[in-house]
Amino acid sequence: MKKIFLSVMCCLILLPTYGQHSIKGKIIDSENAVMPMVNVAFLNQSDSTLVTGAVSDSCxxxxxxxxxxxxxxxYSYLxxxxxxxxxxxxxxxTLPIARMELSQTELEGVEITAYRKPFKLNRDGITADVPNTILAKxxxxxxxxxxxxxxxxRGDAIEVIGKGTPTYYINGxxxxxxTELNNLAIDQIQSxxxxxxxxxxxxxxxxxVIEIKTKxxxxxxxFNVSGNxxxxxxxxxxxxxNGSYNYKNWDFFFSYNYDRGKKDSDLDIYQQTQSDTIWNLTNLSQKQIFNESHAYTGGVSYHFSPESEVGLKYEGKYSEGNTSSNETLSMxxxxxxxxxxxxxxxxxxxSVSNHFNLYYINDWKNGWKMNVFGDYLHKTDRSRGNIREWESDDAETSMDYHRKADWDLFAAKFSLSYETEKAGTxxxxxxxxxxxxxxxxxYIRALNNGRTRNTELKNSLYLSYDYTWNNLSLGAGLRYEHIRSDLRETNDSKSQNQTYHNFLPSVSLSYNTESLQQSLTYSIHTERPPFGVMNDNAVYTDRFTYQKGNLxxxxxxxxxxxxxxxxxxxxFRIIPVRTIRW
Incomplete structure (x- = not known):
């Protein structure tokens, strides 16, 4: 009797469930993008009372x-x-897809914030919108x-997989x-x-390249002060x-960053070299590195309109450091x-650096856009070192050296684009x-001194065309570079003059649907050695090791x-295919 009673009670409890039906649906906006976090209310048709509700997920x-x-x-969404x-x-x-339209009602004094998809893939790359997404947190x-x-x-540095360290741009x-990136607040970033x-x-x-646009x-x-x-x-x-003062069309801003720290670095090297004699090298190294830096920026900009502005910015930095090392080497x-x-x-x-930047940006809203940038950068590096060595017979040798480098850069960039309604950009x-x-x-009492003079002049011109048709986007361009490089080692009268004429094409294709986004790009880039290694200077490490540039x-x-x-x-991304021609 007890078992019959329990069975009847279970049937009564489960009976309403068996009488219910599953309701599913999907919500998109006017641009066919899915809409998460939409409130869906099911109302009784007779008296409009709420029966149940649901919320759309990320899809x-x-x-x-x-x-x-x-x-x-x-269906309701702010x-x-x-x-x-x-x-x-x-x-x-399974209900038909519900399409929601933006509200046309303007409310004075009310700011409307809508959810934005965090990532979008196009032929240029991946774009991430920051406001009102998890990125803003x-x-x-x-x-x-x-x-x-x-x-x-990787460590303290940001790396693009398969491409190494990226170049950053802020507002072009x-x-x-x-330091400029370290001072950038998250709530200032638009995308x-x-x-x-x-x-x-x-x-x-x-x-x-990582491009950052600010608000x-x-x-x-x-005014903002923070510390760690x-x-x-x-x-x-x-x-x-960080501080800023905005009044009508004028923006004034400044920042200061102070950084001080010390860290240890240990490196053990075991190496075997085989020739007529087999050499076994063991190098045990312990380093202590100290750094202190002051970075400061300031500038002013004037907005002719929300799409047009001119500005001047200054960036300066002073840093000093010390590296002490203790090495034990056996050969x-x-x-x-x-x-x-x-x-x-x-x-x-x-190290001391000073950088001045002048820029002008204009979007005429009739399809024309223009950007102009001018830069001057001066940097000075100074270093002094002392090396003491003891060999097997306890004989001590000591060496002092000092090194200095001075660099100047003048640069200018101009770009103009015209976007048509039907023929592309x-x-x-x-x-x-x-x-x-x-x-x-x-060097004092050892090695040959070195003095290398580097000069480089570069002129580049590019043309590009972009076209979008429905879900398909195409892009093609050609860049021409003329580079003249002169290097001269004054002490040894060595010199090297190089001239390059580079034609560098690029092609891009993307196809995006509601759930699938694809991008295929091909381009040719140059890889050129930095100025710091294009010299004939020899840096002494120990009696077996010299670090020397290549002119x-x-x-x-x-x-x-x-x-x-x-x-x-x-x-998903395919690792780039690379072919290098020397």
Whole structure:
């Protein structure tokens, strides 16, 4: 009798469930993009009372269960017109797609904020919208960047997978110092775009670019002070101060960053060299590195309109540091005499840089856009070192040296584009840069001194065309570079003159649907050695190791092919195919 009673009770409890039907549906906006977080209410048709509700997920899908009958569905989302539909439920139903339209009502004093998709893939790369997404909740820029597919953090540095360290741009202006990125607040960022295969509009040496667009703050005074204290093996500290004053069309801004820290670095090297004699090298190294820096920026801009502005910005930095190392080195041959060396070195360095940037940006709203940038950069580096060595017989040798480098850069960039209604977008641009500098090293009582003078003049011109038709986007461009490089080692009368004429094409193709986004790009880039290694100077490490530049290094051409795919939350990218011609 007890079992019969329990069975009857279970049937009574489950009976309403068996009488309900599954209701599913999907919601999109006027641009066919899925809409998450939309409120879906199911109302009784007779008296409009609420029966049940649901919320659309990140794919715009919602679902619930209802008894048979007639209902009214109400779709509501802030900033969109409320949508009503009537349905009759007598079986499991997959409802037609609901399309919601932006609200046309303007409310004075009310700011409407709508949810935005965080990532979008197009032929230029991956664009991430920051406001009203999970990216806006990050605390640092590195945390934000690491949420973008294809970017990872290695140590303290950001790296694009397969491309190495990226070049940063803020509002179209190239970033020359990492401190400017450290001072950038998350709530100031409008969007971030990652380009893993930059087209002809960018310098040919740049194989990965991160573009950051910022928002203009409202009128008034803004001031922010923050700091970090870290206690590990050593105590480190960082303080940042940012301020701005916006009045009508004028923006004034400044920032100051102080950083001080110390860290240990241990490196053990075991190496075997085989020739007529087999050499076994063991090098045990311990270093302690101290750094202190002051970075400061300031500037002013004037807005002719929301799409047009002119501005001047100054960036300065002073840093100094010290590196103390303790090395033990053994060189053991399979025959002959072994050598054991103890090496103590102490190197101090100072660096000062000053950077002025003048820019003008204009969007005429009739299809024409123009950007003009001018830069002057001066940098000075100084270092002094002392090296002491003890060999197997306890004989001590000591060496002092000092090194200095002075560099000047003048650069200008002009770009103009015209977007037509049906024929696509045409763009052209011109880049100019002149770099000159001297790298000097002097040893006391040892080695030959070196003084290398480097001068480079670069003129670049590019043309590009972009066209979008429905879900398909095409892009093609050609960049021409003329580079003249002169290097001269004054002490030894060595010289090297190089002239390059580079024609660098790029092609891009993307096809995007509601759930699938694809991009294919091909471009040719140049790889050129930095000025710091294009010299004839010899840097002494120990009696077996010298680090020396190469005056005769030349450029290489790199062919890059990239394929990227977004499917819902799945990201896939083919590692670039590279062919280098020396």
């Amino acid at each position: 715009g899908i919602y679902s619930t269960s209802l008894d048979g009958g007639s209902y009214i569905i109400r 900033g969109y017109e409320t949508l009503y539909k009537s349905i009759l439920v007598n079986a499991d139903i 990050q605390t640092t820029l590195n945390d934000l960047l690491c949420k973008i597919p294809g970017i990872q953090q 202006r190239e970033v020359t110092d990492q 971030v775009r990652l380009m893993t295969n930059p087209d002809v509009r960018y310098h040919s040496e740049q194989r990965a 203009r703050l409202g009128e008034g005074l803004a 204290l870290l206690q590990g093996n050593h105590f480190s500290q960082n303080y940042r101060m 053991i041959p399979d025959k002959g005499v072994s050598t054991f060396i103890k090496n103590l070195s102490d190197v101090s360095d100072k 045409f763009s052209l641009g011109y880049d100019f840069s002149h770099t000159s500098g001297t790298d000097y090293i002097e 005769y290094l030349k450029q290489a051409l790199t062919h890059d092919l990239n394929y990227m795919l977004f499917y819902k939350f799945l990201f």
